[in-house]
Amino acid sequence: MNKFNLPKIHSTLIIGAGHGIGLSLVESLLDRAPEARIFASYRDATRSNKLMALAKQFSSRLKTYQWDPNSENNYKSFAEKIEAETQHIDLLINSIGFLHNSEFKPEKSLRDVNMDQLMESFRVNSVVTPLLARYFFHLLRHDQQSCFASISAKVGSIEDNQLGGWYGYRASKAALNMFLKNISLEFKRRNCNTSVLSIHPGTTITELSEPFIARTKLKLHKPEETATNILNVIDREAATGSGKFFSWDGKELPW
Numbered sequence: 001m002n003k004f005n006l007p008k009i010h011s012t013l014i015i016g017a018g019h020g021i022g023l024s025l026v027e028s029l030l031d032r033a034p035e036a037r038i039f040a041s042y043r044d045a046t047r048s049n050k051l052m053a054l055a056k057q058f059s060s061r062l063k064t065y066q067w068d069p070n071s072e073n074n075y076k077s078f079a080e081k082i083e084a085e086t087q088h089i090d091l092l093i094n095s096i097g098f099l100h101n102s103e104f105k106p107e108k109s110l111r112d113v114n115m116d117q118l119m120e121s122f123r124v125n126s127v128v129t130p131l132l133a134r135y136f137f138h139l140l141r142h143d144q145q146s147c148f149a150s151i152s153a154k155v156g157s158i159e160d161n162q163l164g165g166w167y168g169y170r171a172s173k174a175a176l177n178m179f180l181k182n183i184s185l186e187f188k189r190r191n192c193n194t195s196v197l198s199i200h201p202g203t204t205i206t207e208l209s210e211p212f213i214a215r216t217k218l219k220l221h222k223p224e225e226t227a228t229n230i231l232n233v234i235d236r237e238a239a240t241g242s243g244k245f246f247s248w249d250g251k252e253l254p255w
C-alpha cells in the first residue's frame with residue numbers, strides 16, 4: 001500500500017465548495033493535485049458563481065453537484081452519482097459549517113440558548129460528517145491510503161474552552177470531533193485504509209467569520225492561505241495522524 005501523497009491522488013470530493021474555505025480548497029487542489037478529478041458539492045447556485053466558472057474552465061477535471069446535505073434521503077443517490085464517475089475516492093473533505101444566519105446569532109449567554117438554533121448547529125456541524133462516512137465508506141476503502149477530513153474549529157475543543165459562550169457552535173464542533181474519533185476507530189476495525197482528520201482552519205475571512213473579524217485579535221487568514229494550510233496538514237498527517245485534531249499550522253490540538 002502506498003502512503004498518502006497529495007500530488008499523486010486521483011480523485012477528491014469537496015463538500016460545501018460553493019464559497020469560502022471549500023471553494024479555496026477546490027482552487028488549491030486544481031494546482032496541488034494535478035492528476036486528480038475533483039468532485040465538488042454546493043447548495044445554492046446563486047452563491048457559487050466562482051465555482052461554476054472554474055467548472056467551465058477545468059471541465060475535464062472538475063465536476064460540480066448541487067446537493068443539500070440536510071436530508072438523509074439525498075446521501076445514497078449522491079454517492080451513486082460519484083460512483084458512476086469513480087470507484088475510488090482518495091480524499092474527501094467536508095467544509096460545511098454553520099455559525100449564524102439571518103435568524104440566529106451565536107449565543108452569548110444561556111438567556112440566548114434555544115432549541116431551534118441548537119438543532120440547526122448540530123444538524124449542519126455534527127450530523128453531516130458521520131452520514132458522509134456511512135454513505136461514502138465503500139468508495140474510500142480501497143488498496144491505497146485515503147483520507148477523510150472534516151473542517152472543525154478550535155472552539156470545539158473542550159479542554160481549550162476558557163471563555164464559554166457560542167453554545168451551539170462549540171458543542172456541535174465538539175460532537176463533530178467525537179464523531180471523527182469514532183469514525184477513525186471503526187475505519188481501522190473494518191480494515192479501511194482511510195485516515196480520519198479533524199482540522200481547525202484558523203480564523204479565515206469568509207461569510208461565517210465576517211461579523212466577528214473586526215474585533216478579533218487572532219491572526220486572520222485569506223481563504224486561499226487557509227486552503228494551503230489545510231492541504232499541508234493533510235499531506236503531512238494523512239499517513240499517520242488518523243483520529244487526531246490538528247490546527248492549521250500542523251500542531252495537534254487537545255480534544
Ligand SMILES: NC(=O)c1ccc[n+]([C@@H]2O[C@H](COP(=O)([O-])OP(=O)(O)OC[C@H]3O[C@@H](n4cnc5c(N)ncnc54)[C@H](OP(=O)(O)O)[C@@H]3O)[C@@H](O)[C@H]2O)c1
Pocket residue numbers: 015016017018019020021022042043044047069070095096097098124151152153154200201202203204205206207208209
Ligand atoms: N472562517 C473561519 O474563521 C472558521 C474558523 C473555524 C472553523 N471554520 C469552519 O470552516 C468551515 C468552512 O466555513 P467557511 O469559513 O468557509 O464559511 P462559509 O463561507 O460561510 O461556508 C460555509 C459552508 O457551509 C455551508 N452551509 C452553511 N449552512 C448550511 C446549512 N444549513 N446546510 C448546508 N450547508 C450549509 C455553506 O453552503 P451554502 O452556501 O449552501 O450555505 C458553505 O458551503 C466550517 O465548518 C466552519 O465551521 C471556519
